[in-house]
Amino acid sequence: MVGEGERGLRVLVVEDQRDIAENVWDYLERRGYDVDHAHDGLTALRLLERDTFDLIVLDLGLPRLDGVEVCRQIRHYGNQTPLLMLTARDTLEDKLLGFEVGADDYLTKPFALEEMEVRLRNLIRRARRGEHDGLRVSTLHFDPQTLQFSREHVGGMLSPLQGRVLTALMRTSPAVLRHNDLIAAVWGTEGGDTNALHGLIHSLRQLIDKPFAQAMLVSVHGVGYRIVDPEAQRDSRADGTD
Numbered sequence: 566m567v568g569e570g571e572r573g574l575r576v577l578v579v580e581d582q583r584d585i586a587e588n589v590w591d592y593l594e595r596r597g598y599d600v601d602h603a604h605d606g607l608t609a610l611r612l613l614e615r616d617t618f619d620l621i622v623l624d625l626g627l628p629r630l631d632g633v634e635v636c637r638q639i640r641h642y643g644n645q646t647p648l649l650m651l652t653a654r655d656t657l658e659d660k661l662l663g664f665e666v667g668a669d670d671y672l673t674k675p676f677a678l679e680e681m682e683v684r685l686r687n688l689i690r691r692a693r694r695g696e697h698d699g700l701r702v703s704t705l706h707f708d709p710q711t712l713q714f715s716r717e718h719v720g721g722m723l724s725p726l727q728g729r730v731l732t733a734l735m736r737t738s739p740a741v742l743r744h745n746d747l748i749a750a751v752w753g754t755e756g757g758d759t760n761a762l763h764g765l766i767h768s769l770r771q772l773i774d775k776p777f778a779q780a781m782l783v784s785v786h787g788v789g790y791r792i793v794d795p796e797a798q799r800d801s802r803a804d805g806t807d
């Protein structure tokens with residue numbers, strides 16, 4: 566059974582084989598997960614650009630763009646969502662390739678749905694443990710549990726809403742988080758708008774950026790915000806951020 570608090574975890578299932586996709590979808594939904602499905606690699610990439618998921622189940626052999634390439638691309642753009650790769654062949658090459666491009670675990674077909682869920686729960690547990698000591702991007706450190714942040718010699722405590730903004734941005738870093746996704750991450754489906762978000766961003770900048778020559782919280786005009794490593798930023802001035 567899914568434990569308390571596991572309900573509502575968002576899973577993206579990327580699988581072109583209809584029967585497998587349906588089985589996985591039904592099983593996970595009955596367990597309380599919130600499931601989305603893509604039947605090919607390009608559709609998966611589009612969904613992953615638009616939406617945030619807690620877990621990804623990704624088939625290796627897919628039409629249009631295979632699972633290895635999907636995984637490679639999302640990791641390249643900084644998406645660290647826990648990912649379980651499904652492979653039809655139990656070969657060492659497939660497994661190594663999967664891990665090399667950033668899969669967190671793999672499962673060989675055919676598999677028991679119960680085993681798949683155990684593996685997914687392990688991935689979630691591992692991801693949460695990884696955040697136990699807080700989030701870090703370059704010299705910026707933030708602990709979502711205590712709301713304490715620090716950047717070099719500056720430190721303090723954020724408000725819960727500021728903390729949610731920073732958590733979402735640091736988890737996504739260095740990728741851009743779109744305005745709407747950020748609003749959803751902070752307020753969920755109720756409340757929150759662009760003005761309220763701007764207010765929070767402004768107050769966060771006063772704390773984490775104002776004392777420093779280089780900003781880490783940057784706007785991407787017309788798209789959203791992201792947290793950047795100022796060292797890496799120095800080499801890519803012309804990428805549209807302010």
Ligand code: CA
Binds near residue numbers: 580581
């Ligand atoms: Ca397939």
